[in-house]
Amino acid sequence: MTLPIKGASIIKAFEDAGIQSVVALPDIVTCDTVLWPLSSNPNFMFIPVCKEDEGVSICASLSYCGQRALLLIQHTGFLDSINAIRAIAVEYQLPVVMVVGLQGSDPDTHPNQSKSIGIRALGPICDALELRHAFVKDEESAISIVEMIEAAYENSSPCAIFVPNPPV
Amino acid sequence: MMKRDQALQALARHYQDGIAVAVYQTAFDWMHIRPHDLNYFCTGAMGQASSHGLGLALGAPDEKVIVLDGDGSLLMNLGSLVTVANMAPRNFFHFVSQNNMYEVNGKIPIPGAASINFDHMAIAAGYRHAFSFDDIGQFNSEIKGILELEGPVLVCMHIEPGDFYPLDYVTLHSEETRVKFRNALKSRLQSPLQE
Numbered sequence: 001m002t003l004p005i006k007g008a009s010i011i012k013a014f015e016d017a018g019i020q021s022v023v024a025l026p027d028i029v030t031c032d033t034v035l036w037p038l039s040s041n042p043n044f045m046f047i048p049v050c051k052e053d054e055g056v057s058i059c060a061s062l063s064y065c066g067q068r069a070l071l072l073i074q075h076t077g078f079l080d081s082i083n084a085i086r087a088i089a090v091e092y093q094l095p096v097v098m099v100v101g102l103q104g105s106d107p108d109t110h111p112n113q114s115k116s117i118g119i120r121a122l123g124p125i126c127d128a129l130e131l132r133h134a135f136v137k138d139e140e141s142a143i144s145i146v147e148m149i150e151a152a153y154e155n156s157s158p159c160a161i162f163v164p165n166p167p168v
Numbered sequence: 169m170m171k172r173d174q175a176l177q178a179l180a181r182h183y184q185d186g187i188a189v190a191v192y193q194t195a196f197d198w199m200h201i202r203p204h205d206l207n208y209f210c211t212g213a214m215g216q217a218s219s220h221g222l223g224l225a226l227g228a229p230d231e232k233v234i235v236l237d238g239d240g241s242l243l244m245n246l247g248s249l250v251t252v253a254n255m256a257p258r259n260f261f262h263f264v265s266q267n268n269m270y271e272v273n274g275k276i277p278i279p280g281a282a283s284i285n286f287d288h289m290a291i292a293a294g295y296r297h298a299f300s301f302d303d304i305g306q307f308n309s310e311i312k313g314i315l316e317l318e319g320p321v322l323v324c325m326h327i328e329p330g331d332f333y334p335l336d337y338v339t340l341h342s343e344e345t346r347v348k349f350r351n352a353l354k355s356r357l358q359s360p361l362q363e
Contacts, residue, residue, distance in 0.1 A: 021226070045226065047255060049219075050247025057211065057219035058226075064208075064350050065227025065357065087212035092346060 002138035007033025007167040009142040010099075011041070017149035018068045019097075021045040023055035027074035029101025033167045035072060052077030053084035060094045068153055070097040075122060078160070082125070089158035090129050096158040097149050105164040111135055119164075126160055133160040170304045171330030172265055176201045176236070178304065179263070182312045183234060185361065187353070189221040190236035192272050194265050195340060196333045198236055205352035209340045215244025218252060218262060225257035225319075228353065230360055232259050232315070239266040240278045242286065252320050253294030260319040262290070265327050272335065290322035302326035 011034060014022070022044045024035055039046050047069075049055045055071040062069040078085070078100045089096035102119050105111055114120045126133040132151070134144055145161055152159045172194065180202040189208045190198045199207060208224065211217050221235035242248075242264055252260060268281035278284070287298035297317050301307040307325070314323060339345055 047226070047251075049251050051245070053213065053216065054219040054222075054245065054248050054251055057213075057216040058223040060212075061208075061220040061223030062227045064353055065224065066354065067227045069223075084213040084216060088210075088216070092210055092212060092343075 002140060004165065005136055005139050005142060005163070005167045007037065009139060010034050010136075010145060010163070010167055011037060013142050013145035014038075014070065014149070015043060017146045018153075019044065019070050019149065020067050021047055021062055021069035022072055023047040023049055023058050023069055024072040025049055025052055025055065025074070025077055027072065027077075027101035028103050029074070029105075029166050030072060030099070030163055038072070051080075053081040056081055056084040056088050056096055059096045060088045060092070063095050063153075063156075068095075068149070070099055070149070072099045073101070075100050075102045075118060075162070078122070079118060079125075085131070085158070086129060090131060093156050094158065095152040095156050097152050098158070098160045100160055100162050102162055102164045107165045111162065111164050122160075122162060131158055131160055133162060135162045135164055137164055169302055169326055169328045170307060172267070172325075172327040173197050173201060173330035173333070174304050175301075175307055175325050175327055178308045178311055179234075182315055183232070186232045186234065187224055187228065188234050188236060189217050189224065191217045191241050192238050193329075194236045194238060196335055197330075199336065199339060200333050205348040206356065207345075208349050210346050210349075215241050217241060218245060218248040221260060221262070222248070222252050222255060222257065225260040226255060228357060229257065229259060231356065232261065233257075234261045234263060237262060237264045238271075239264060239268065239284070239286070240270045243278060246289070249290055249293035249295070249322075253290075256294075256296070257320060258318045260321070261315065262295075262320060262322040264322065264324050266324050267327050267329070271329070286324045287322055295320045295322050298322040298324070300324040300326070
């Protein structure tokens with residue numbers, strides 16, 4: 001039996017991947033167990049933004065300074081930021097790492113088969129943008145968070161890590 | 169009203185060697201007025217200049233960062249005024265060229281052209297200082313002192329087009345421009361300027 005991913009494991013993955021800054025707008029899926037603890041964690045510079053596309057730019061420009069950052073948002077904000085993601089992250093080939101909670105996702109249904117078109121469309125949108133992505137649900141997938149972040153910074157390429165269910 | 173290129177020339181005289189994020193027509197003027205590898209033109213999406221500048225200011229806190237924004241551009245990302253003010257980077261200088269129109273997109277007026285006031289907005293958002301200029305003589309005499317203030321600072325420049333500079337979109341979006349910037353910034357961060 002697989003165990004649901006823990007918020008603490010996600011934060012540990014960020015630390016293991018060398019993340020220094022977290023740019024965020026509150027997301028109901030990751031808020032309690034990831035965002036709140038991160039916001040007061042002295043190991044990270046916490047950068048709250050008013051709109052998600054600001055965070056795409058902030059993560060991109062921090063990378064020029066040799067700093068590792070990630071953007072923690074909700075999937076609605078991801079959808080709202082598609083043009084910034086397309087231009088800044090994908091076309092400029094910058095290591096913009098997005099960790100995205102899927103608000104309203106059914107825990108028993110894979111996001112690609114979700115009743116919500118906003119959730120069901122995420123995978124195909126990423127494919128169309130040639131944006132590397134993964135869905136993380138269980139504790140075993142925590143290691144893939146580290147691997148995806150490492151690959152983003154080693155290859156200077158963006159990625160999206162989708163969190164379908166609230167971490168415990 | 170100031171000629172944009174004259175205002176940028178005045179600014180460049182006092183900002184010869186630092187990071188500059190520039191967009192649209194101001195970027196086209198600036199790349200000729202102050203050619204430099206620390207010019208950052210690849211903001212990608214309209215409205216994002218202030219957010220790119222914020223990341224640079226936070227990532228390179230010992231370097232000054234100037235953002236050469238446009239009025240239509242800033243209107244697309246007004247929340248960034250609050251984001252910037254909240255992080256309060258002391259090295260962040262935000263210049264807004266206000267010509268009350270989308271100059272490279274058909275010269276259509278911006279919403280609120282008759283009444284909008286960016287320096288008041290900046291102060292309301294929490295910037296430490298904000299100024300507004302429509303006279304090149306006054307701008308010339310005050311810009312050096314403004315660049316010595318603690319940021320975040322916003323300077324609204326009421327401008328009209330000056331001389332024509334080519335719309336060089338290739339340089340604006342090129343990988344070569346990004347590589348030059350990355351290398352120049354890396355070098356600067358390893359060997360900071362001694363002031």
